[in-house]
Amino acid sequence: DAKTTQPPSMDCAEGRAANLPCNHSTISGNEYVYWYRQIHSQGPQYIIHGLKNNETNEMASLIITEDRKSSTLILPHATLRDTAVYYCIVRPNTGTASKLTFGTGTRLQVTL
Amino acid sequence: NAGVTQTPKFRILKIGQSMTLQCTQDMNHNYMYWYRQDPGMGLKLIYYSVGAGITDKGEVPNGYNVSRSTTEDFPLRLELAAPSQTSVYFCASRAGLAGPYTDTQYFGPGTRLTVL
Numbered sequence: 001d002a003k004t005t006q007p008p009s010m011d012c013a014e015g016r017a018a019n020l021p022c023n024h025s026t027i028s029g030n031e032y033v034y035w036y037r038q039i040h041s042q043g044p045q046y047i048i049h050g051l052k053n054n055e056t057n058e059m060a061s062l063i064i065t066e067d068r069k070s071s072t073l074i075l076p077h078a079t080l081r082d083t084a085v086y087y088c089i090v091r092p093n094t095g096t097a098s099k100l101t102f103g104t105g106t107r108l109q110v111t112l
Numbered sequence: 113n114a115g116v117t118q119t120p121k122f123r124i125l126k127i128g129q130s131m132t133l134q135c136t137q138d139m140n141h142n143y144m145y146w147y148r149q150d151p152g153m154g155l156k157l158i159y160y161s162v163g164a165g166i167t168d169k170g171e172v173p174n175g176y177n178v179s180r181s182t183t184e185d186f187p188l189r190l191e192l193a194a195p196s197q198t199s200v201y202f203c204a205s206r207a208g209l210a211g212p213y214t215d216t217q218y219f220g221p222g223t224r225l226t227v228l
Contacts (some may be wrong), residue, residue, distance in 0.1 A: 042222070
């Protein structure tokens with residue numbers, strides 16, 4: 001699986017957009033970008049994933065650069081409940097047992 | 113659906129004791145996983161299963177055993193607890209069918225284990 005690089009921590013004011021970057025310069029053509037988050041003491045939670053097109057769901061938007069070497073997770077109106085560690089994971093979607101490889105992620109702190 | 117449930121939530125063991133961490137999912141998922149998370153670190157895969165009767169090792173399987181007799185249950189066994197096994201343990205499942213939208217993993221709330 002391709003390696004990812006994320007900043008260790010970020011701050012965001014409540015109500016503002018939180019933009020979390022992820023670098024995956026060695027990504028392969030068949031690898032997807034997944035985002036999970038882990039709120040303190042809870043199990044990780046799936047947020048969104050994409051291959052090359054930008055994606056949006058009820059939780060967030062995912063912007064992937066044209067060369068696919070980096071991406072940005074956008075939480076459009078961050079709330080205090082979005083304070084969590086965000087993990088960017090790159091892996092092929094082959095329908096096999098391929099596991100998730102979690103790095104240390106970005107710790108997002110949303111403040112008043 | 114309850115999703116993925118784990119018991120117990122907390123446990124303290126003495127060195128050398130054994131215990132089983134329980135994991136159950138009600139989503140009829142084929143794939144199930146056990147991860148451990150040490151303080152300040154990411155998750156590491158211990159064991160996984162692609163279906164009833166089939167299990168395989170992950171990155172850190174030493175000191176653990178698993179079984180998968182049913183689709184729903186995937187217990188993790190610690191035979192001789194050691195302080196190095198102090199961690200938070202997460203169970204996860206996914207559908208496992210081909211296609212990006214079935215590849216999402218769903219995690220349980222975790223079991224916090226301390227070995228003294």
